[in-house]
Amino acid sequence: LVACFLCVIVLLAQSSPSYAFRNGFETTFESQEALLEWLYTYRKKPASYRLPAAVHAMKRFGLLRDSEKADFFVGFIAGVLSKNPRDAYKLATRMFPMPPKEQAVIIRAVAYSGLPDWPEILEKLAPRMPHRQALLESYVMGEEPTLMEVPLESGPAVIYALWGFYVATGDYAPVGRIIRALRWAKGSVDKQESAFMRRVRAAFTWSDGDDDVNKATIGGTAKWTLVSHAERDRELIDVYRVQVTFQDAVVAQRLREVIEASEKFESERIRKEELAAIERIRRANPEGAGFNRATSLGSVAIATGCVAASAAGMAQIGVPCIVSGAVYSGFVKLLRQAGP
DSSP, rough: HHHHHHHHHHHHHSSSHHHHHTTTTOOOOHHHHHHHHHHHHHHGOOOOOGGGHHHHHHHHHHTTSSSOOOOOHHHHHHHHHHTTTHHHHHHTTTTOOTTTTTHHHHHHHHHHHHTTTTHHHHHGGGGGGGGGGGHHHHHHHSSSSSSSTSSSOOOOHHHHHHHHHHHOOOHHHHHHHHHHHHGGGGGHHHOOOOOHHHHHHHOOOSSSSSOOOHHHHHOOOOHHHHHHHHHHOTHHHHHHHHTTSSHHHHHHHHHHHHHHHHHHHHHHHHHHHHHHHHHHHHHHTTTSSSSHHHHHOOOOHHHHTTTETTOOOOOOOHHHHHHHHOOOHHHHHHHHHHHH
16 A cells, blocks of 8 residues: 555655656657647646747747737747746756747747746856847846737737737736727628717727728727637636626627637637728728738738647637638738738
């Protein structure tokens, strides 16, 4: 009995993240599918010690090359670090070696983690990143915003980063920020709303005008991904219902549409409506619709319906195109025209 008891203690110790971390048990990921399976089921069985191996897999699969496309993964890495404050620095050190360009992912993830000592962690990591001192110092000095400070107007990338943080943590604060972007969503609502609601929207909107493709893309990305994630994570619908009571008239109306579409598993309808709305604005204002590279990336994501299927066979979740590799020729052409 004593021997069995000792065996149980050893097995429990070896199954803990700290033991596995100290002994380097970082199972590699042989495919993108295996990586995404671990990522989307992480909260069910957190294994933070595998995060460095996951980051190396992201790099190996080319998911971190373009910082504009890596935001979902930056948010996820940040979320895991935020829930493991004792091991955060050690986890970050095991993400090296990493090419200088991709080191920006580590810097941003540490800053986005929101840990009380994240500036100190970055300073300790500085010797490993001699070519990224400018970016590192800009975060430490407070010149760059953290995840909950990044303006929603900056582009759809912040929406994906917020979702990455939520997928890793289950915290609802990032979802609340995404909901705020619904004020810019268009879809079928812009054709159906009354004159009164148009006046209300004009009073509350942050947009520079209805002809702003950038904000329409951000709002469309928010609306589509809110529905897509709720199709898989049904608890989000209850979160949305609670949030309705705290929103202004414009956002509340959009959020009710999100709830209805989520209940009916209609993310594809929302995607098509938002894409059509963006196209209407772009065609009506080809010269001054606020179209840029960040906007085009969001438009490509909406256009292709880029998704990563969960291993459990549940509903798919909207993530940037770089995961699925899908291509939508019309928007790829726009992407090239948009320039840097």
